[in-house]
Amino acid sequence: MTAEFDGRVALIAGASRGIGAGTAEMWARAGAAVVIAARSTGALAEVAAKITDAGGRALAVPTDVTDPTAMQELVDRTLATYGRLDFAFNNATGGPMPAPLADIEVDGFDAGIAANVRGTFLGMKYQIPAMLAGGGGVIVNMASVAGVRATANLGAYVTGKAAIIAMTKVAALDYADRGIRVNVVAPGPILTEHLTAAGSTAQQMAAKSVPMQRIGTVAEVADAVLWLCSARASFITGITLPIDGGQSAGHKPPQMYRQGEAMRPDPPEQPGD
Numbered sequence: 001m002t003a004e005f006d007g008r009v010a011l012i013a014g015a016s017r018g019i020g021a022g023t024a025e026m027w028a029r030a031g032a033a034v035v036i037a038a039r040s041t042g043a044l045a046e047v048a049a050k051i052t053d054a055g056g057r058a059l060a061v062p063t064d065v066t067d068p069t070a071m072q073e074l075v076d077r078t079l080a081t082y083g084r085l086d087f088a089f090n091n092a093t094g095g096p097m098p099a100p101l102a103d104i105e106v107d108g109f110d111a112g113i114a115a116n117v118r119g120t121f122l123g124m125k126y127q128i129p130a131m132l133a134g135g136g137g138v139i140v141n142m143a144s145v146a147g148v149r150a151t152a153n154l155g156a157y158v159t160g161k162a163a164i165i166a167m168t169k170v171a172a173l174d175y176a177d178r179g180i181r182v183n184v185v186a187p188g189p190i191l192t193e194h195l196t197a198a199g200s201t202a203q204q205m206a207a208k209s210v211p212m213q214r215i216g217t218v219a220e221v222a223d224a225v226l227w228l229c230s231a232r233a234s235f236i237t238g239i240t241l242p243i244d245g246g247q248s249a250g251h252k253p254p255q256m257y258r259q260g261e262a263m264r265p266d267p268p269e270q271p272g273d
Contacts, residue, residue: 004231006031009082011074013065013123014092014142016043018192022218023089023225028056030226035078037063038092065092065119075126085130087229090123091142092116095160098153109156116160117167124171128180136179138229141168145188145244161186165240172238181237183228188244189215208254211246 010027014020016038024034028051038044041062048060059081063070078085094115096108120141131137146154147161165184172182189195189206195215196203207214224243227233242248 003031005226008032008086009035009078009084010087010089010229011035011037011078011085011127012089012091013037013063013074013119014090015047016040017047018194019142019187019190019218019221020089020091021047023091023222024058025051025054025056026219026222026226027087028054028058032087033057033059033082035059035061035074035081037061037065037074039064065090065122066114068122068125071122072126075130079130084134085127086134086137088123088127088131088137088139089142089225090120090139092119092123093142093157093160095154095157099155100153101155104155112156112160113163116157117163120164121167124167124182128171128175131180132175132178137181139171139180139182140225140228141182141184143168143184143186143240145186145242145247148186148240148242148248168240169238176237181228181233183233183237184240185221185224185228186240186242186244186248187216187221188242188247190221190243191215191217209247210244211249211252214245216243216245 005027010032012020012024012034015024015036024036024047028034034051036044036047036058039062044060044062048058051058061074061077063074065071075085092115095112096104124139127139141164143161143164146158147165150158168182168184175182188210195206203215221243224241228236228241
């Protein structure tokens with residue numbers, strides 16, 4: 001995929017760390033100029049420096065994804081600096097601490113919806129006209145396996161991610177015949193700074209919740225984003241791509257695991273047994 005990204009421009013929102021930063025770095029290595037956005041000015045500058053020190057091109061633009069003026073300015077600076085916008089990854093997220101639904105504060109719920117839904121909407125609202133002016137492009141939005149299969153105590157987060165999936169489908173249909181593809185990635189447990197900070201016990205528990213019995217990596221998500229933006233995915237739009245080790249397929253009880261073979265459940269009792 002490297003050659004097809006040479007001379008192209010990718011915008012990554014939520015790029016100060018984790019999956020956003022890793023995707024920006026991978027895109028830069030593949031030859032694209034990257035525009036990285038987040039609220040954390042210092043962390044964003046560090047990501048940009050890492051990219052430029054490695055020979056890549058990066059523009060850091062501190063941005064609040066919930067602010068329409070800031071999101072318009074982000075796209076305007078992209079065009080002013082590089083003259084085009086080919087790809088966008090709307091990766092910013094947020095939400096309140098886990099709690100049962102009725103215990104979530106109203107302000108916390110609103111903040112989660114703003115970061116996820118409003119931020120993704122504003123991203124596409126200003127990215128799409130820029131892409132149309134350049135003849136087309138590809139947008140990837142960040143959801144989660146939690147937007148496909150709900151998780152307890154994450155009312156705002158689950159609602160926001162499910163809304164992103166629905167909104168992406170609408171955008172994909174709206175622009176399918178105008179040269180713009182729009183898709184979603186839905187990761188399961190990924191080894192980002194949050195899970196790293198949580199420690200080995202939390203990581204082991206997360207791995208046990210995955211049918212593949214491991215957690216994913218930032219590079220695995222970044223690879224998927226770049227693939228969706230590549231010509232290899234040119235007939236794909238409006239999909240939700242799980243990157244979850246099988247979580248969205250269903251539940252695999254722990255007793256079903258055995259080295260070298262899969263245990264089958266006992267057959268039901270028959271009448272007269």
